[in-house]
Amino acid sequence: GENVEQHPSTLSVQEGDSAVIKCTYSDSASNYFPWYKQELGKRPQLIIDIRSNVGEKKDQRIAVTLNKTAKHFSLHITETQPEDSAVYFCAALRSGTSYDKVIFGPGTSLSVIP
Amino acid sequence: GAVVSQHPSRVICKSGTSVKIECRSLDFQATTMFWYRQFPKQSLMLMATSNEGSKATYEQGVEKDKFLINHASLTLSTLTVTSAHPEDSSFYICSAFGTDTQYFGPGTRLTVL
Numbered sequence: 001g002e003n004v005e006q007h008p009s010t011l012s013v014q015e016g017d018s019a020v021i022k023c024t025y026s027d028s029a030s031n032y033f034p035w036y037k038q039e040l041g042k043r044p045q046l047i048i049d050i051r052s053n054v055g056e057k058k059d060q061r062i063a064v065t066l067n068k069t070a071k072h073f074s075l076h077i078t079e080t081q082p083e084d085s086a087v088y089f090c091a092a093l094r095s096g097t098s099y100d101k102v103i104f105g106p107g108t109s110l111s112v113i114p
Numbered sequence: 115g116a117v118v119s120q121h122p123s124r125v126i127c128k129s130g131t132s133v134k135i136e137c138r139s140l141d142f143q144a145t146t147m148f149w150y151r152q153f154p155k156q157s158l159m160l161m162a163t164s165n166e167g168s169k170a171t172y173e174q175g176v177e178k179d180k181f182l183i184n185h186a187s188l189t190l191s192t193l194t195v196t197s198a199h200p201e202d203s204s205f206y207i208c209s210a211f212g213t214d215t216q217y218f219g220p221g222t223r224l225t226v227l
Contacts, residue, residue, distance in 0.1 A: 043220050102160070106157045
């Protein structure tokens with residue numbers, strides 16, 4: 001089955017700096033890679049996703065890159081703000097099948113220091 | 115966007131009792147729903163896949179007789195934690211796929227005394 005690794009486990013940045021979180025996956029058949037932000041005690045919120053037919057996607061301060069050959073993908077947050085502080089999870093799955101279970105990475109706790 | 119609800123949001127029970135958690139897709143039909151468990155400062159771990167009208171599929175290491183799943187309709191899946199013990203205390207989250215992405219319920223905080 002799919003196995004997703006994520007680094008770093010914790011990350012502290014100064015407000016305004018960039019933050020990068022990296023993930024690797026094992027199943028070459030995975031073709032959908034969402035990123036979730038989870039605040040304490042709340043549900044995960046989808047912040048950006050990428051499918052295997054593109055290498056990069058950007059939405060304002062957030063971008064995701066995908067390297068299918070190396071089976072890794074990264075989340076980039078620019079101009080970080082204190083409200084970006086949360087736990088971020090990457091995930092990988094085979095979208096489009098009848099069994100779209102999401103396997104999450106272990107998470108990255110991001111702290112943005114004002 | 116699509117909405118998934120969970121009930122209750124928080125439950126405290128005594129050891130040995132059973133607790134039922136409901137997961138509903140409010141504005142879409144979900145033939146498949148997923149149940150996750152999340153311990154403090156850890157990731158979401160998939161427990162089982164709930165399939166409407168058929169048996170649930172459990173992940174390795176998850177006791178099917180302890181975590182009973184029923185998916186009787188296209189909008190409702192239930193998870194029953196039977197004979198709960200303190201080690202079952204956790205945050206339980208369900209999810210369902212809408213048209214193009216997965217939507218999570220708000221979660222249920224279970225505390226077993």
